[in-house]
Amino acid sequence: MSDTAIISIIDDDESVRVALDGLxxxxxxxxxxxxxxxxxxxxxxxxxxxxxxSDIQMPEMTGTQLSDELCLRGIEIPLIFITGLPAVPPRARPGGTGPVAVFPKPFNCAELIACIDSVLGRLA
Structure with a gap:
């Protein structure tokens, strides 16, 4: 994966989106x-x-519902959950796949970047 890989961020909190975008x-x-x-x-x-x-807890459609919808559509994208909920374990999607990782807010930025780099096959 190139250094210009596109990372999509979904969060209903604008300040989280802006901070992750900059990071x-x-x-x-x-x-x-x-x-x-x-x-x-x-x-x-x-x-x-x-x-x-993706955040987990959002109005209209939660992160886990999004994960299920992507699976139903046959869309395979590595998914990392970020959440303000305490101790949320990864939830398996139908078919046995699930999120790559779950990071509770606040999270360690270096650990998040290392996780993304690993998912995309970059050297950390």
Whole structure:
């Protein structure tokens, strides 16, 4: 995966989207942000997304519902959950796959970048 891989961020909290956008851009990634899972799905942004960061608890469609919907559509994107919920274990998707990782907020930025780099096959 190239250093310009597109990372899509879905979070209903604008401050989280802005902070993650800046963090990922500072590490050479191109970033797209979405305020909801519905916005992401309706935009077609999944077509060029190399990795997806999604909040779990959001209005309209949760991160786990998004994960299920992507699976139903046959869309395979590495998914990393970020959440303000305490001790949320990874949830398997239908078919046995699930999120790559779950990061509780606040999370260690270096660990998140290392996880993304690993998912995309970059050297950390």
């Amino acid at each position: 990922l851009r500072s590490h050479g990634y191109r970033v797209r942000t979405y305020a909801s899972a519905i916005d992401f799905l309706s935009s077609g942004g999944f077509e060029n997304t190399a990795c997806l960061l």
